[in-house]
Amino acid sequence: MIDRVVVAVAGGNGGDGAVSFRRERFVPFGGPDGGDGGRGGDVVITATRRVSTLGDLREDLVYGGVNGGKGGPKLMHGGRGDQCDIIVPVGTLIYDAEQEDQPLVADLATDGARIVIARGGRGGSGNKRFATPTRKTPRFAQRGAPGVKMRLILDLKLLADVGLVGLPNAGKSTMLTAWSAARPKIADYPFTTLEPELGVVSVGYDRFVAADMPGLIEGASDGVGLGHEFLQHIERTRVLVHVLDMTSESALDDYRLINAELEAFGRGLAEKPQLLALNKVDDAVAEIQIEELRPQIEALGVPWFVTSAATRTGTDALARAAFAALQEERSREVAQAEQVVPVLHPEPKRRRVEAERDATGHAVVRGQTAEWLAVTFDTDDYDSRHELLDRLKRLGVGRALQRVKVQPGERVRIGTVEVEWE
Numbered sequence: 001m002i003d004r005v006v007v008a009v010a011g012g013n014g015g016d017g018a019v020s021f022r023r024e025r026f027v028p029f030g031g032p033d034g035g036d037g038g039r040g041g042d043v044v045i046t047a048t049r050r051v052s053t054l055g056d057l058r059e060d061l062v063y064g065g066v067n068g069g070k071g072g073p074k075l076m077h078g079g080r081g082d083q084c085d086i087i088v089p090v091g092t093l094i095y096d097a098e099q100e101d102q103p104l105v106a107d108l109a110t111d112g113a114r115i116v117i118a119r120g121g122r123g124g125s126g127n128k129r130f131a132t133p134t135r136k137t138p139r140f141a142q143r144g145a146p147g148v149k150m151r152l153i154l155d156l157k158l159l160a161d162v163g164l165v166g167l168p169n170a171g172k173s174t175m176l177t178a179w180s181a182a183r184p185k186i187a188d189y190p191f192t193t194l195e196p197e198l199g200v201v202s203v204g205y206d207r208f209v210a211a212d213m214p215g216l217i218e219g220a221s222d223g224v225g226l227g228h229e230f231l232q233h234i235e236r237t238r239v240l241v242h243v244l245d246m247t248s249e250s251a252l253d254d255y256r257l258i259n260a261e262l263e264a265f266g267r268g269l270a271e272k273p274q275l276l277a278l279n280k281v282d283d284a285v286a287e288i289q290i291e292e293l294r295p296q297i298e299a300l301g302v303p304w305f306v307t308s309a310a311t312r313t314g315t316d317a318l319a320r321a322a323f324a325a326l327q328e329e330r331s332r333e334v335a336q337a338e339q340v341v342p343v344l345h346p347e348p349k350r351r352r353v354e355a356e357r358d359a360t361g362h363a364v365v366r367g368q369t370a371e372w373l374a375v376t377f378d379t380d381d382y383d384s385r386h387e388l389l390d391r392l393k394r395l396g397v398g399r400a401l402q403r404v405k406v407q408p409g410e411r412v413r414i415g416t417v418e419v420e421w422e
């Protein structure tokens with residue numbers, strides 16, 4: 001079962017630099033004092049064990065960092081935009097939906113793994129920074145750069161957090177149905193399948209993944225062997241809900257039988273915390289047995305719940321308790337495993353400057369810095385345009401354009417901007 005969402009992310013835009021001049025008494029024109037814009041907030045995706053599905057993410061939202069503040073007079077620096085945090089389960093794979101082959105951008109495989117997926121734009125420089133001995137009163141500033149925008153595919157292979165164990169016919173599949181939107185096969189005969197049936201269970205705003213785990217030992221000893229996928233589910237399971245058919249005359253023996261089976265299976269299954277579901281209470285036989293066996297049940301020292309999976313009596317309370325136990329287990333693990341996880345960054349784009357002619361013969365300049373400069377300097381303003389051209393030349397754009405034989409006066413495209421090359 002794969003959980004998949006497509007989300008839009010956008011780093012915040014950088015704030016514009018300010019154009020401002022000092023006002024002083026008796027000084028007709030003070031020096032430039034426009035401050036820089038602030039950086040836009042990044043979009044960061046962090047993996048945590050504390051969530052199980054991608055169900056909290058919304059496809060109709062853009063996850064955006066906050067825009068950086070504008071620079072102000074008196075060299076006032078614009079504020080930095082707040083970061084936008086997206087929380088996903090461990091195991092989430094992130095693909096770039098905008099590229100044709102949808103490449104994998106990140107595999108958040110460990111608790112706490114983070115990626116800065118969409119950087120906020122840099123703030124623009126205020127006019128103070130463009131003052132030179134020959135240009136004492138620059139009347140332009142740099143705009144903030146737009147943040148990175150992407151569409152992402154987030155993929156997660158759902159693994160069980162809570163396992164339903166119990167004898168065949170105890171009501172595991174029915175419990176899963178009562179809990180979730182999943183519609184597992186419900187059979188009157190024991191033993192349908194060896195693949196666990198999964199369901200996503202909502203508890204308020206939280207969710208967990210539950211699995212009906214049909215007989216482990218029977219399967220293994222029949223030589224059927226449990227597949228890798230099944231074992232993955234078992235290992236990931238943090239809490240077991242032990243479903244007991246209380247219409248059975250041997251309910252307590254059934255309980256011991258399953259626990260012995262868990263013990264024999266190994267892999268830590270027997271050590272996982274259990275909740276007991278005394279199921280089929282809608283049946284009068286079960287009701288009477290629960291009353292009679294109450295002292296023995298209490299003596300087991302396991303939290304127990306009276307349920308009817310068929311009529312959904314007590315099933316919500318059981319789901320809430322299972323989730324609480326799950327969160328407790330996760331907290332314990334997180335506290336134990338204090339690890340430093342590096343922050344990932346997407347592949348940096350090409351920094352080098354390249355020039356070429358496109359199919360129509362148009363000269364095109366590519367390169368991250370060149371594109372950033374082109375969108376942040378106003379090309380309509382004479383001084384600003386010259387600042388841009390000077391900086392592009394310093395980057396080596398002139399040499400690159402000479403190689404493709406661009407003549408002065410020719411229009412050149414840099415990212416989304418066109419300028420006349422001088």
Ligand SMILES: Nc1nc2c(ncn2[C@@H]2O[C@H](COP(=O)(O)OP(=O)(O)O)[C@@H](O)[C@H]2O)c(=O)[nH]1
Pocket residue numbers: 166167168169170171172173174175185186187188190191212279280281282283307308309310311
């Ligand atoms: N009366 C009653 N029958 C139930 C209840 N839960 C499950 N059953 C029935 O018990 C049988 C086995 O249920 P199923 O969920 O397939 O058990 P599983 O083998 O543990 O997955 C089916 O006929 C169900 O309808 C319940 O709460 N009350």
Ligand SMILES: [Mg+2]
Pocket residue numbers: 172173174185186187192212214
């Ligand atoms: Mg079943």
